[in-house]
Amino acid sequence: MFCKLAVRNVRRSMRDYTLYFLTLMFGVCVFYVFNSLESQWVMEALAVNNRNVSYTGAILRLVNVISVFVAVVLACLILYANHFMLRRRKKELGTYLLLGMTQGKVSRILFLETLCIGLLALAVGLVMGFFAAQLLSAFTASLFQVVVEEFTFVFSWKGVGKTVLYFAVIFLLVMLFNAVTISRKKLLDLLQARRHNQRLRLRSVTASAVMLAVGVALLIAAYTMLLRRGLLRVDELFWLMLAMGAAGTLLFFRSLSGFLLKLCKSNQSLYYRGLNCFILRQFNSAINTNYLSMTVVCLLLLLAIGVTACSVGVNYTVENKSDRQTPVDMTVFVEADGLTAGDLADLLQEAGFDPETCLEEYTAVRRPVLRLEGEDREVWGTMFIHIMSLSDFNSLRVLRGEGPMTLASDRYGLAVGTEPEENMDPQKDGWAEGKPLRIGDETYQADPEFCYTKALYTSSSSIDTTFILPDQVMEALRPEDVVILDFFLAGNYPKGAEEEMETLLWACYPDFCDGLAQRVGGFSMNFSTKQVEYLDTMGTKLLVLFIGLYLGVIFMVTSAAVLALQQLSQAADNLPRYQVLSRLGVEERMRDRSVYTQIFLAFFLPLSLAVVHSVVGITAANEVIVQLGKLDTVSSTVTTAVIILLVYGAYFAATCAGARRMVRGQ
Template sequence: MYSRIAFNNVKKSFKDYTIYFLTLTFAVCIFYSFNSIDSQSVMADMNSGQTEYVKIMAQLISYISIGVSVILGGLIIYATKFLISKRKKEFGVYMILGMGKRKMSRILLFETLYIGIISLAAGLLLGMLFAQVLSIFTAKLFAVQMTQYSFSISISAILKTILYFGLIYLLVMIFNVIIVSKYKLIDLLHGDRKNEKINIKNPYIALFILIAALTILGYAYYLVNLAGLNFDDSRFKLSIALGIVGTAFFFYGIASVTFSALRKNKNLYLNGLNVFSVKQISSKFNTNFISMTIICLMLFVTIGTLSTGLGVKNASESSLKNQTPFDASVHVFDKNNGSKISVLDALGQLNYNVDDNADYVVLRQYKHNMSSRDVLGKYALSSEQKEMLNFKVFDTTDMIKISEYNKLRKLKGESSIDLKDNEILVCSNYEPLKGLLESFIKNENSLQIDNKEFKIKDKKIETGAILTSPSSDTMFTLVVPDDLVNGIDKYDEVLNLNFIGDNKENAKKELTAIFNNFKFNENEYKNLNFSLYGGTREMAYDDSRGLSAIILFVAVYMGIVFLLSSAAVLALQQLSQCNDSIGRYRSLRKIGATKSMINKSIFKQVAVFFILPLALSIVHSYVGITVVNKYLMVLGSSNKIQPILMTALMMLIVYGGYLYATYVAYKNIVGNEYR
């Protein structure tokens, strides 16, 4: 009997459950699709390196899903509380008819079970479809040509989703029993008559708090710009704390200040139902400023993670072509004597024949005792540049022989450079140093090395890569006449090669296998006195795309969850407060307010509560993204507008969709009262 009552209640109140049901369905969909990433059909077309990155990504998402399930659990409990509060009168009637609290709890238990099963089933079906889209997206990220597409279903992801959401629903059922057990009959019967007390704060105190909030936030922005992303820096930690306090103060003071300002503008304040709308908004802010603070910070995390994730992908891929001029680059590290062993000798010991398989150039790098920091120091104006020059690499200056550099250019298919005995070239493809080096080149015509003046040839920076790598390989390197480095021991040696001949594909696979064994299975070479590292062009692309894919997937996963949670909490909060204000809307109708006037007032209220936390989160995000972009420069320059536009589109679809759905639901609840 109770199961039938519960089923009829769910069926009858489906409109009230719409936002709740859709939120649960989307949550299950996102949870399943991201946790099924390592079971996608694209895995069959990936090479071993790409597969390793996908496995790392899947493991990381699995760990993050624990936190995600906690967030979604809190969201579901919050939503359930709203649904119960909306039905207080219904439960009061049950109690008048003699139904005990235990039996009411049983009805709620069945209702939660039905909604859970329906949303779980719908979410899994939707998730299976979305997982196929993710599979195609993953293939695009890794530039994999899918030879044979097949619809894939992850049994492990289904079981994990059922387990996590089953535990959440179990907690919700326990929560429902506790809530119902605390209800009193008088509260249930008169729950809809309890209007929230409108308590307008002293406007001068509110204005002081608002000014304090803006001051605190401004100082927090200043500190985070100074500290950057140095999590150990006390200024960074203080900026986070001040940002949270400033946000809370902002929402605490903004309503009363705005209310007081609007009251002074009689034409605006007394127009239509503005008196009612302003008082409604202000009264809600009195008790909701903490939740508004949390929602604002969640939206900040959403915008930041989505923009940063997309920005990392664009930045890392933008410089790949320049960073991979050769088919492969090989380094060797002598375990006993640093870099004394030759790369060619090391490959010979591994029975890899370079001469028959490739055109190659051996490039040696030397460290001169001249400090690069002293050379560039006066052109470092920003704190980031000054901090960068403190790196140990700037204690000395890297140098390359012009003869070997010209061989390198020939291997690239470029013409050689004629360098006189008193000339040098400046090389750098490290984006964060770009501005500093441009100032150096503009203001300096020559450089003194070993008491001899050397002219900077052509007054420009050579930005071409000197080896194949997934990231920038040259910070500040000088190409010098050969005799300038005579007597200096090499500190590094790299073999750059382009495969040739009919056997070049097999040669590439053989070298790739050697790299992977040193990387993932070094025990196979434990008897050797050296380690080999480097990679082919394909491996560099896989490394770059693998890292950016991990960051992007985690950012999108967390961003969507936070966005979904923020929008759902706002929606449910507004609908819950709508039920508490039904009596006020009845009064409006009695004094002659039209339906369109009331709907306009409802839209204003809903829009303010959705737009205000979003607006402040956008300001927070602008500051945060500016700081993060300084670090993304290490990966390469990229179009910063595209990630922002894509994030804005996602926000518009999800957040705007919830705003509209909340307005429609709010309007329907009020409309049902005077229909």
């Protein structure tokens, strides 16, 4: 009998609490998707390449850690939603007790209902997660340009086990919460639950205005500290800054309960227009009860917007940096004495990689390191500088498909290797300030038109600033002027044979090292290729993007679900009031507009303040991200806005539809 009753109750409540069930299903889906990554074919394909093992392992380990945090967030959401469901059904539960059921039997019914809900959410969520995981694998494969000969569907039993385990614990907590709640409630309280009216506590405008002013002052102070100190200084003041921001947000919403209504009442034409007086008093009453939850929702939205925007921003920044740092397909770097630039091609040929046949075009260049002494060191603020001849510089430009540059015999140019910031002119700021460069007995002046801001060769590290000098200067260098000799051999693979040449180049790596050791003894060397740098960059990109989207979507769904459940519960509680409005002759269209306005205020007040918080937070985060490369703020903003529109907007629309149906008595 209990099972039949529980199933009937679940079937009956499905329509009223569709958002609750959808949220559970979506939570299971997202949880399974990211916890099944280890078993997905794309991760196995990436792990075949030894250079990607570290990234795939880091992604899986970090997902496991974050999943614990996500489970806690979902547990709080489910407990919160379950509280509203119990509140909605207090009269029904009181009727069970009135008919002679014991509290233990009522708890058993709730236990069976929760079990049915959990099994249904798990089943549908796992099916949705199975297909979503395949889409995520295909997306990941496209990022890494992994070619799959045969696409196979993979069902991760390990992911299922983790999902079932975490959600079993969550639903056990829900069952325990239900049992404790029923045991502590009296029969009279349950039967009269809907007759209890909330007290409308009106504060003076002065008190509310003071509270609002203090809250705004705390927020401004927290914003100022964040922008001046940055995100990377985690100390006592950092936690104080967070506490000030949270307190300011709380006081902002707390002040609205007395400030907003009083302010609107002062404008009688606005207050008495349509159902505005009814709407404002209803909303004011809701803030009295829900200002704390609105604060939590605002902070969750801040995390959702900030994490999503920053992860997408890092994604675009890292990708752009990879494109800038890989102008050619391969670069061999050697630092050694007793070599010439031409020796690099001979060593590669001896190792089994002939540049003449394996490369479509290539060049070998020399880049000495000079020591600055005395006044020159003080002028430039450094002890060592890299120099390169104009001919070698132009030969590297040819590999990029660019024409040669010219330089006067008494001038020097500069290759900085990175694109300048938007507000910085490299031809005027920092280097071309009339600083002379003295080499030997000659002094050279800066050419203000010669500042190259692109990478000359492919490298995994940041490109060092290189001074470009006329050829005769390099020819006249004295051995005592040179501290270190750097050599580069850079080239491009033949079209259509990139993969084959890449494999051949790395295969000759051990023999190249042995040949170099036999010829010069001590040396430092490195192979850098576009494919390796691309894979490493995409690994970082994937790590940041996965974690950012995982947390961002969970926070967004949690925030929207909490607000949706609140508004649906309040719509059900306010049903007698809307029935009174109907009997007074208020049109259905005006009643619907009243519902929409209250839901709009509940959804978009926290979102508006969260956007303000996010603008400040993202500004501070961008100062860190910009160190990786040029920012693409437009892309991150648009992507975040689309996610907000899809997730938050969908919950808003669904809440409006559900609340309208409730107040119409359908």
